[in-house]
Amino acid sequence: MNSDIAVEFHDIVKIFPTPEGGTVTAVDHVSLEIKHGEFFSFLGPSGCGKTTSLRMMAGFEWPTYGEVIINGRSMGHTPPYMRPVNTVFQNYALFQHMTVSQNVAFGLEMEKVPRTEIDQRVGEALEMVKLGGMGRRKPKQLSGGQQQRVALARALVKRPEVLLLDEPLGALDLKLRKEMQLELKALQEHVGITFIYVTHDQEEALTMSNRIAVMNKGKALQIGGAVEIYERPNCRFVADFIGETNFLTGTIKTLTNDRVIVLLNSLNQEITGIWQGDLSLRQAVVVSIRPEKVRLVDDDKKEIRDLPRNENLLRGKVVTTAYIGSDTRVVLDIGAGLRMRAWEQNAISTLDPDAYYSSGDAVRMYIPIENTLVLPEDAS
Amino acid sequence: MTNAPAHTSKGKKFSLVRALRENRVAQGLFLIFPANFYLFLLIVLPLLLVTGLSFLSRGEYGQILFKFNLANYARLFNALYGKIMLFSLAVGIGTTVLCLLIGYPMAYYLAHASERTRSLLLFLILLPFWTNFIIRIYAWMMILRSGGFLDSILLWAHLTKASLNLLYSSTAVMIGMVYEFLPFTVLPLYTSLEKIDNSLLEAAADLGAPPWKAFLRITLPLSFPGMIAGTILTFIPAMGMFVVSDLLGGAKTILIGNVIRNQFLTARDWPFGAAASMILMLLTMIFTLYYTRKAGFGEELLV
Numbered sequence: 001m002n003s004d005i006a007v008e009f010h011d012i013v014k015i016f017p018t019p020e021g022g023t024v025t026a027v028d029h030v031s032l033e034i035k036h037g038e039f040f041s042f043l044g045p046s047g048c049g050k051t052t053s054l055r056m057m058a059g060f061e062w063p064t065y066g067e068v069i070i071n072g073r074s075m076g077h078t079p080p081y082m083r084p085v086n087t088v089f090q091n092y093a094l095f096q097h098m099t100v101s102q103n104v105a106f107g108l109e110m111e112k113v114p115r116t117e118i119d120q121r122v123g124e125a126l127e128m129v130k131l132g133g134m135g136r137r138k139p140k141q142l143s144g145g146q147q148q149r150v151a152l153a154r155a156l157v158k159r160p161e162v163l164l165l166d167e168p169l170g171a172l173d174l175k176l177r178k179e180m181q182l183e184l185k186a187l188q189e190h191v192g193i194t195f196i197y198v199t200h201d202q203e204e205a206l207t208m209s210n211r212i213a214v215m216n217k218g219k220a221l222q223i224g225g226a227v228e229i230y231e232r233p234n235c236r237f238v239a240d241f242i243g244e245t246n247f248l249t250g251t252i253k254t255l256t257n258d259r260v261i262v263l264l265n266s267l268n269q270e271i272t273g274i275w276q277g278d279l280s281l282r283q284a285v286v287v288s289i290r291p292e293k294v295r296l297v298d299d300d301k302k303e304i305r306d307l308p309r310n311e312n313l314l315r316g317k318v319v320t321t322a323y324i325g326s327d328t329r330v331v332l333d334i335g336a337g338l339r340m341r342a343w344e345q346n347a348i349s350t351l352d353p354d355a356y357y358s359s360g361d362a363v364r365m366y367i368p369i370e371n372t373l374v375l376p377e378d379a380s
Numbered sequence: 381m382t383n384a385p386a387h388t389s390k391g392k393k394f395s396l397v398r399a400l401r402e403n404r405v406a407q408g409l410f411l412i413f414p415a416n417f418y419l420f421l422l423i424v425l426p427l428l429l430v431t432g433l434s435f436l437s438r439g440e441y442g443q444i445l446f447k448f449n450l451a452n453y454a455r456l457f458n459a460l461y462g463k464i465m466l467f468s469l470a471v472g473i474g475t476t477v478l479c480l481l482i483g484y485p486m487a488y489y490l491a492h493a494s495e496r497t498r499s500l501l502l503f504l505i506l507l508p509f510w511t512n513f514i515i516r517i518y519a520w521m522m523i524l525r526s527g528g529f530l531d532s533i534l535l536w537a538h539l540t541k542a543s544l545n546l547l548y549s550s551t552a553v554m555i556g557m558v559y560e561f562l563p564f565t566v567l568p569l570y571t572s573l574e575k576i577d578n579s580l581l582e583a584a585a586d587l588g589a590p591p592w593k594a595f596l597r598i599t600l601p602l603s604f605p606g607m608i609a610g611t612i613l614t615f616i617p618a619m620g621m622f623v624v625s626d627l628l629g630g631a632k633t634i635l636i637g638n639v640i641r642n643q644f645l646t647a648r649d650w651p652f653g654a655a656a657s658m659i660l661m662l663l664t665m666i667f668t669l670y671y672t673r674k675a676g677f678g679e680e681l682l683v
Binding site for chain 1: 577579580582583584585586587588589590593597598601602
């Protein structure tokens with residue numbers, strides 16, 4: 001057993017019965033390893049199995065098949081109160097009949113820590129989450145952000161090996177959420193505890209995590225760092241869920257080690273891209289092109305080379321444009337009823353309206369082959 | 381709301397309609413009038429009548445004489461009534477405690493049962509209210525009397541050798557009282573137990589509390605409001621109960637409720653009955669206030 005692994009999922013399946021007498025597979029053969037000190041996120045839409053995965057680590061649910069291993073110990077049916085993990089709940093789950101200090105002290109009392117040490121550690125924990133002096137209040141007298149911090153202090157005061165966080169910032173407003181994201185990240189680096197974080201907010205996951213597991217329909221589709229998941233998604237769902245992208249459908253015409261040529265069926269045009277994983281000749285695929293990776297050039301301008309060797313060229317007409325400050329978002333008609341989105345960074349400051357695209361402009365789109373990702377169609 | 385032009389508010393004759401349109405105090409009084417009217421009619425007025433009555437005297441033929449008199453209260457301060465008072469208090473407290481002990485597990489089970497079981501059980505708890513209370517107590521007489529249903533079963537199962545002779549004893553009264561008031565304890569308890577978010581118990585477990593500790597530290601304190609509501613709903617009416625003791629207790633078990641009933645209906649000494657009622661009310665109030673304050677939830681319940 002590798003000793004720098006904090007939590008391991010070994011081929012986990014979780015099946016719930018439904019009230020109608022059927023079953024639903026919440027987690028479907030998920031295997032993963034989370035390292036000590038890592039900030040690991042489960043990211044996916046609601047119902048994708050991310051919260052169920054977290055709850056199986058906490059011990060609130062037991063896997064139908066497979067094994068949860070924490071610190072090298074198989075958890076089996078170990079109840080939550082005997083696991084070396086603590087949870088920050090989505091709704092905070094603070095004990096309303098206790099003061100803030102009593103809430104934070106609760107976990108230490110369960111460990112039978114001596115009173116003087118409890119008082120000291122509770123004070124430190126509240127200080128750490130910037131709630132010093134709030135100890136005698138009741139949770140109801142605190143704001144949402146402060147309650148969030150109490151929940152955090154209550155879990156961290158136990159000095160767990162692993163801290164589980166179930167959409168802890170979901171109930172906060174946007175500004176506070178961004179602040180707390182940075183604070184959480186700083187806190188995690190400070191205490192060095194493994195954080196396992198569940199969220200449906202991709203920006204939150206990308207900002208904070210060392211690694212992210214993108215989940216859909218119970219499956220962990222891709223596990224990797226923020227850059228990897230954004231720049232090299234391994235399937236249509238991941239490309240679609242993280243950030244924005246354009247999809248063009250086609251079939252594979254030629255396939256080499258590092259390149260693939262796809263025939264875009266409706267445009268009757270070829271496009272060259274990169275690929276990974278399992279693809280074969282004549283397979284139906286989608287081509288994913290991020291809008292910010294498209295370079296637009298006025299069609300009437302003469303380019304030095306007609307088609308650079310490392311770029312694809314598509315032609316189209318501007319349908320609409322939206323100036324949003326940092327960039328201009330252009331929607332293009334590329335024929336056969338297909339639309340593409342392209343984001344042009346406003347790198348040069350000018351008031352000249354001719355410097356910006358307007359509807360009706362005929363343009364050429366240059367897309368680097370490196371940024372043209374060929375992905376298998378999702379089996380569904 | 382727009383301000384009315386100045387000239388209209390300076391009308392010479394009082395007009396209710398105009399007052400309601402312009403005067404916020406009048407609007408307020410108008411809106412609270414119906415509720416307060418009924419409160420006055422159904423609570424304040426009868427209370428005043430009974431209070432007044434308790435200071436009057438009884439005529440020779442049971443009529444009321446409008447002559448101020450403290451003798452009614454003086455009569456209550458003797459050993460006999462003191463004993464009845466204490467016994468009633470014991471029965472009231474006993475009923476309340478037994479209802480809590482039996483009702484808590486019921487309410488707990490109810491709160492944690494599946495949707496279908498829960499509605500079935502709630503239905504069963506409320507089912508007795510479809511039958512008249514007196515009839516149900518008569519049914520208990522059939523069950524408890526010597527040679528009755530209970531005796532037959534116990535004898536048949538060889539659990540007892542002779543009749544238990546339960547009817548017309550304080551045990552029978554306690555059984556009847558607990559039977560009658562159990563739903564009034566279970567329902568508020570259920571309401572407060574059902575409100576406890578399961579994630580709180582998960583949080584307790586997560587922080588290292590085994591189930592029994594989580595119960596003592598989280599579930600129990602959070603169900604205090606339900607316990608207090610249930611206690612009040614049981615204790616206050618139990619203190620004034622006379623039907624159960626009449627039918628199941630026979631002549632041996634007399635509660636203060638029976639005394640009051642007898643004074644009004646049999647002895648036709650209304651002033652004395654009123655005085656006894658006042659003492660009962662006072663006693664109940666003192667105990668209830670003491671209890672709610674002691675439990676530390678006074679302000680939440682007295683809203």
